[in-house]
Amino acid sequence: xxxxxxxxxxxxxxxxxxxxxxxxxxxxxxxxxxxxxxxxxxxxxxxxxxxxxxxxxxxxxxxxxxxxxxxxxxxxxxxxxxxxxxxxxxxxxxxxxxxxxxxxxxxxxxxxxxxxxxxxxxxxxxxxxxxxxxxxxxxxxxxxxxxxxxxxxxxxxxxxxxxxxxxxxxxxxxxxxxxxxxxxxxxxxxxxxxxxxxxxxxxxxxxxxxxxxxxxxxxxxxxxxxxxxxxxxxxxxxxxxxxxxxxxxxxxxxxxxxxxxxxxxxxxxxxxxxxxxxxxxxxxxxxxxxxxxxxxxxxxxxxxxxxxxxxxxxxxxxxxxxxxxxxxxxxxxxxxxxxxxxxxxxxxxxxxxx
Numbered sequence: 292x293x294x295x296x297x298x299x300x301x302x303x304x305x306x307x308x309x310x311x312x313x314x315x316x317x318x319x320x321x322x323x324x325x326x327x328x329x330x331x332x333x334x335x336x337x338x339x340x341x342x343x344x345x346x347x348x349x350x351x352x353x354x355x356x357x358x359x360x361x362x363x364x365x366x367x368x369x370x371x372x373x374x375x376x377x378x379x380x381x382x383x384x385x386x387x388x389x390x391x392x393x394x395x396x397x398x399x400x401x402x403x404x405x406x407x408x409x410x411x412x413x414x415x416x417x418x419x420x421x422x423x424x425x426x427x428x429x430x431x432x433x434x435x436x437x438x439x440x441x442x443x444x445x446x447x448x449x450x451x452x453x454x455x456x457x458x459x460x461x462x463x464x465x466x467x468x469x470x471x472x473x474x475x476x477x478x479x480x481x482x483x484x485x486x487x488x489x490x491x492x493x494x495x496x497x498x499x500x501x502x503x504x505x506x507x508x509x510x511x512x513x514x515x516x517x518x519x520x521x522x523x524x525x526x527x528x529x530x531x532x533x534x535x536x537x538x539x540x541x542x543x544x545x546x547x548x549x550x551x552x553x554x555x556x557x558x559x560x561x562x563x564x565x566x567x568x569x570x571x572x573x574x575x576x577x578x579x580x581x582x583x584x585x586x587x588x589x590x591x592x593x594x595x596x597x598x599x600x601x602x603x604x605x606x607x608x609x610x611x612x613x614x615x616x617x618x619x620x621x622x623x624x625x626x627x628x629x630x631x632x633x634x635x636x637x638x639x640x641x642x643x644x645x
Contacts, residue, residue: 363415367392367422374427374459374466384434384455384505392426400429400445402437409433424460424470431456436509438517443525446477450484451508451528454495487529490536497626502639503535503555503590504528506620511550523549538592543575547583554579554586558593558605569605573612580613580644589616589642594629606640619643 368391375386388402388409395412402409411426431452432439440448449456453474460470478484494500508528511519527548534544538555545554556572572591580586591609602621610616621640629635 363417363419363422364392364394366419367426370419370423370463370466371426374423374462384501384509386430386434388433390426390430392422398425398429398445400433400440402433404437418469420463420465420469421473423463423466424473427456427459427466427470428453428473431459435505436512436517438512439508442512442517442519442521446484447525450478450487450491452505453488454491454500454505457495487532490532492536494532494535494538496628497594497637498624499535499538499592499637499639500532502622502624503553503592504531506641507531507551507553507588515550519550524551527551543579545579545583547585552583552585552587554583554589556589556591558591569608570612573609576609576613576616586644588619588644591638591640591642593638594626594635602638602640609642613642615645616642617645 371390371392375390386409388407390409390411392411392413394415396414397412398414399412400409401412409430411429413422413425413429416422428449429445432443432445432448434455435452439452442448443451457467457470460467474488478488491500491504494504511524527546527550530548531546531551531553534541534546535555538544538557543554544557546552554576556575558572576589579589591605602623606618606621610618619641621638623636623638625634626637627633629637
């Protein structure tokens with residue numbers, strides 16, 4: 292129960308205050324009370340909205356779709372909206388379009404930029420969780436770039452963006468189950484793709500796949516407006532996936548290919564690395580710049596407790612000691628796993644060579 296004695300005491304104190312302080316604090320109290328009331332009302336509205344959505348998704352549509360076929364499409368669209376309503380902010384990746392779907396004899400994705408709609412065409416089936424899982428996978432390339440699927444084709448583009456699709460699917464355990472089964476079925480005959488998925492999964496456990504591979508791929512596709520040599524870029528991307536997926540086992544993680552020119556600097560906990568030892572990372576970057584004269588980006592990866600002040604000092608140290616290097620992006624997040632431990636803080640900074 293609320294202890295009203297505090298309120299009574301506050302009112303007594305206010306009553307003893309001289310004007311205009313008493314009037315001022317009275318007005319501020321009224322404003323604060325209105326704020327608290329609005330806050331409670333917003334929570335009630337959100338609770339009601341979530342309850343309505345739950346009833347629609349878990350009760351109404353499953354029952355109605357058994358009786359009326361057209362309700363299947365409404366159910367899928369509503370469920371997709373629920374799963375992807377929270378846009379991923381990881382490295383700027385996520386669905387920027389309204390996702391629509393329609394039953395069709397052929398699978399395919401159409402992007403209507405004028406309407407801002409991503410239309411997924413898919414064959415009809417009564418297994419709606421499977422439909423949702425497939426739709427997420429088919430739409431996933433467009434979370435990276437509008438050029439990803441046109442450049443690489445649907446199968447490879449879906450594989451490259453599989454971590455984003457799984458992120459969305461994981462918000463519902465039944466959809467995730469169908470998603471994993473569908474992925475296994477689609478790629479089971481292609482040994483090369485299965486190995487790539489293994490590398491992607493390892494890199495994605497630490498979220499390095501999104502922060503390095505997809506970040507780099509998005510930049511390349513947007514920079515060239517999709518006008519790239521598919522064979523050469525595919526070669527580069529596969530090399531980058533294998534590098535990031537095997538990062539602990541590679542002494543000098545660097546890709547100097549046709550489109551991708553990057554190196555990865557693995558740093559221990561920034562707080563535990565003495566300033567004197569930071570020089571070895573500078574020497575490594577300079578060495579990579581000599582080996583790959585077209586080096587364009589440097590990714591610095593650190594794990595452990597993150598302190599902004601220390602990270603800023605490290606960034607200043609790097610940019611002041613390596614000519615032509617400027618900070619492009621930095622992010623701190625919790626990795627799914629790091630060396631077998633869950634929820635470890637990771638830090639990734641991206642530098643561009645000017």
